[in-house]
Amino acid sequence: MNWSLSPDWPGNFWLRLIIIAVVIIAYVMSSVIMFIWMERRVIARFQSRLGPNRAGPFGLLQAFADTVKILTKEDIIPTLADKLLFWIAPAIAFVPTLMIMAVIPLMNGLQLADLNVGVLYIAAVSAIASIGVFLSGMAGNNKYSLVGAIREIAQLISFEIPMVLAIAGLVIASGSMSVSGIIEAQNIPFILVQPLGFMIFIVAILAEINRTPFDLVEADSELTCGFNTEYSGMKFALLYLTEYSEAVVGSALIATFFLGGWRGPLLPGILWFAIKMFASFMFILWLRGTLPRLRIDQSMRLAWKGLLPLAFVNLFIIGLKSVFLPDLSLWISVPAYILISLILVMLWAMFMRKERQSFGG
Amino acid sequence: MGMNIAFWVLAATATAGALMVVSMRSLFRAALGLILCFLSIAGLFITLTAEYLGIVQILIYVGAIAVLIIMSIVLTRDIEHSNVPSPYKLPAVLGALSFIGVAIWAILNTKWDNSTGMAFLPISPKTLHTESIGQMLFGQDSLVLAVEIAALLILVAVIGAISVAKEK
Numbered sequence: 371m372n373w374s375l376s377p378d379w380p381g382n383f384w385l386r387l388i389i390i391a392v393v394i395i396a397y398v399m400s401s402v403i404m405f406i407w408m409e410r411r412v413i414a415r416f417q418s419r420l421g422p423n424r425a426g427p428f429g430l431l432q433a434f435a436d437t438v439k440i441l442t443k444e445d446i447i448p449t450l451a452d453k454l455l456f457w458i459a460p461a462i463a464f465v466p467t468l469m470i471m472a473v474i475p476l477m478n479g480l481q482l483a484d485l486n487v488g489v490l491y492i493a494a495v496s497a498i499a500s501i502g503v504f505l506s507g508m509a510g511n512n513k514y515s516l517v518g519a520i521r522e523i524a525q526l527i528s529f530e531i532p533m534v535l536a537i538a539g540l541v542i543a544s545g546s547m548s549v550s551g552i553i554e555a556q557n558i559p560f561i562l563v564q565p566l567g568f569m570i571f572i573v574a575i576l577a578e579i580n581r582t583p584f585d586l587v588e589a590d591s592e593l594t595c596g597f598n599t600e601y602s603g604m605k606f607a608l609l610y611l612t613e614y615s616e617a618v619v620g621s622a623l624i625a626t627f628f629l630g631g632w633r634g635p636l637l638p639g640i641l642w643f644a645i646k647m648f649a650s651f652m653f654i655l656w657l658r659g660t661l662p663r664l665r666i667d668q669s670m671r672l673a674w675k676g677l678l679p680l681a682f683v684n685l686f687i688i689g690l691k692s693v694f695l696p697d698l699s700l701w702i703s704v705p706a707y708i709l710i711s712l713i714l715v716m717l718w719a720m721f722m723r724k725e726r727q728s729f730g731g
Numbered sequence: 732m733g734m735n736i737a738f739w740v741l742a743a744t745a746t747a748g749a750l751m752v753v754s755m756r757s758l759f760r761a762a763l764g765l766i767l768c769f770l771s772i773a774g775l776f777i778t779l780t781a782e783y784l785g786i787v788q789i790l791i792y793v794g795a796i797a798v799l800i801i802m803s804i805v806l807t808r809d810i811e812h813s814n815v816p817s818p819y820k821l822p823a824v825l826g827a828l829s830f831i832g833v834a835i836w837a838i839l840n841t842k843w844d845n846s847t848g849m850a851f852l853p854i855s856p857k858t859l860h861t862e863s864i865g866q867m868l869f870g871q872d873s874l875v876l877a878v879e880i881a882a883l884l885i886l887v888a889v890i891g892a893i894s895v896a897k898e899k
Contacts, residue, residue, distance in 0.1 A: 487783050497793060497794030498794075501793070527795075
């Protein structure tokens with residue numbers, strides 16, 4: 371069965387754009403609600419608790435109850451805050467996450483814009499979101515928020531490079547910079563073809579969307595709540611929404627770049643995409659349930675001494691393969707590259723451990 | 732029609748951002764004005780079908796350079812709220828005016844012909860803009876030597892910066 375949206379479906383250019391935009395926004399918002407529910411219940415499971423289970427069946431309505439509570443709270447602006455920036459920062463943080471979803475196809479053809487530089491667009495727009503988070507930390511005029519904000523920028527600069535290098539490997543393998551071109555090239559998902567790239571990408575994306583173990587930006591035990599300490603009421607709700615829609619976008623990017631996006635047998639594309647996205651988020655939650663938070667110097671060392679050289683090696687190997695052995699059978703290249711990746715990761719882990727011992731920390 | 736509206740909106744925001752950069756008391760807000768200006772110029776590139784240039788403008792200027800400027804403002808003491816007036820007001824005005832004069836003269840005296848720019852490209856203008864940039868930089872009979880020399884220059888600059896910033 372062929373589930374796809376033809377490129378001229380309702381007949382009107384503007385109508386198509388409006389309908390797809392509404393679908394994407396609704397998709398992101400409902401995924402955010404599901405993610406919040408999932409996070410609370412799954413993490414509760416990991417910690418042998420029950421989690422929210424009173425509002426609605428299985429606590430499904432908890433997010434709505436929280437929203438009503440948060441919107442009726444008093445909206446406080448600190449006296450010494452930069453008022454304009456304090457107002458505008460949550461919006462600057464939120465809008466780019468929706469902008470990224472514009473180039474990600476939810477199913478075959480259900481995509482707002484098939485840019486031929488889609489991958490670069492994703493990298494560029496995600497930087498704007500980080501500037502929004504940074505501004506919200508700056509504007510509150512609070513030392514804890516400022517430290518959180520500076521950490522955000524430090525992580526942005528450090529983890530952006532390995533992330534883009536990991537995506538560059540995909541661009542080489544698929545021969546296209548557009549997101550739908552990359553999905554088109556995944557006859558088998560890129561997680562098997564480029565396992566090392568997948569590992570680098572998932573660590574970098576965790577840092578970009580500030581999930582544990584890289585949630586140093588809001589580190590509640592040391593910075594009270596980091597960049598959003600001073601926020602309350604509706605503006606806090608918007609920042610909270612930003613955090614989860616970044617998680618949606620991060621999971622969607624993992625699903626699109628490495629798990630084959632909407633492609634899959636039998637079921638319609640949008641369902642496959644959702645399954646893959648929720649599976650990626652489950653993996654992120656699993657990491658959160660397992661790993662403690664890194665210190666900022668550990669996080670920086672991981673980015674510059676661990677991920678960056680590894681990303682260059684990954685790109686180099688993929689480049690060599692696509693220049694000298696472009697027709698190598700997948701039956702040979704996939705196991706070989708998985709083996710190479712495992713050896714490289716172990717080597718790097720040994721190197722990092724030795725280095726940590728020599729620093730004594 | 733739509734393109735005209737887009738052009739005027741983007742041009743107005745770019746000018747407003749540029750005015751913010753020079754007129755804001757707080758350096759931090761001036762840096763934000765710079766980001767606004769960069770973003771609108773990226774939008775202008777995209778309306779001219781140079782989407783690669785536009786995206787790279789956002790990636791490099793907003794994602795890297797503006798962030799660097801903001802970081803240096805945040806990390807410099809006593810600079811955030813006091814934009815120190817310069818003693819060289821007259822030379823600055825003269826310099827700005829002469830630059831505007833040269834820029835206007837250059838804009839008015841250039842022949843803005845759509846086709847000549849495209850004829851310079853090695854492949855037909857029908858193909859994708861990104862692809863033609865790639866062909867020009869790395870393809871047959873291309874500027875690959877210049878690209879490599881630029882890469883070497885950047886490497887030299889990075890090593891120089893490290894040696895300057897290294898603690899003695």
